[in-house]
Amino acid sequence: xxxxxGFRYKSRSILTKPRGVRQGYNPExxxxxxKRGDKVVIKINPSVHKGSPHRxxxxxxxxxxxxxxxxxxxxxxLKEKLKQIVVLPDxxxxxxx
Numbered sequence: 001x002x003x004x005x006g007f008r009y010k011s012r013s014i015l016t017k018p019r020g021v022r023q024g025y026n027p028e029x030x031x032x033x034x035k036r037g038d039k040v041v042i043k044i045n046p047s048v049h050k051g052s053p054h055r056x057x058x059x060x061x062x063x064x065x066x067x068x069x070x071x072x073x074x075x076x077x078l079k080e081k082l083k084q085i086v087v088l089p090d091x092x093x094x095x096x097x
Contacts, residue, residue, distance in 0.1 A: 011055045015046035023047065029089050034072055038064045039095040042074065042087060051088025061095055 008015060024047050034040060042057045051071055062076035062085075071086045 008055065014055055014058050015044060017046060025090070030070065032089060032094075034064045034089070034092065034094070036064055036066065039097070040064060040072075040074060040092045041095050042076070042091060043093045045090045048088070048090040051086070052091050053085050053087050057085060061097075 040062055042053055042060050042062060044052050044055065044058045056078070057076055060076050060078070062074040064072050065075045065084060066073040068086055071088050072092065074085055074087050074092070076083050076085060
């Protein structure tokens, strides 16, 4: 039987939380507003499957380009290409650098 190659394939170490931190949705995340031009770090929250980007974007720094409903349009450079991905605020953290 062929091996599964799903969306969360080979992501066991990336998409696990430490044992004492396990919890579900955090409603406070939806109260934070990101403005256009803000720098953000894409940090996938493994307890929230909806609106999460692909694991290749985990830890990347991007810039907010726009908003689509509750989600944000984030511009990320991947090698020489500039990609735009739609991400829920659960998976975004303001970059302080």
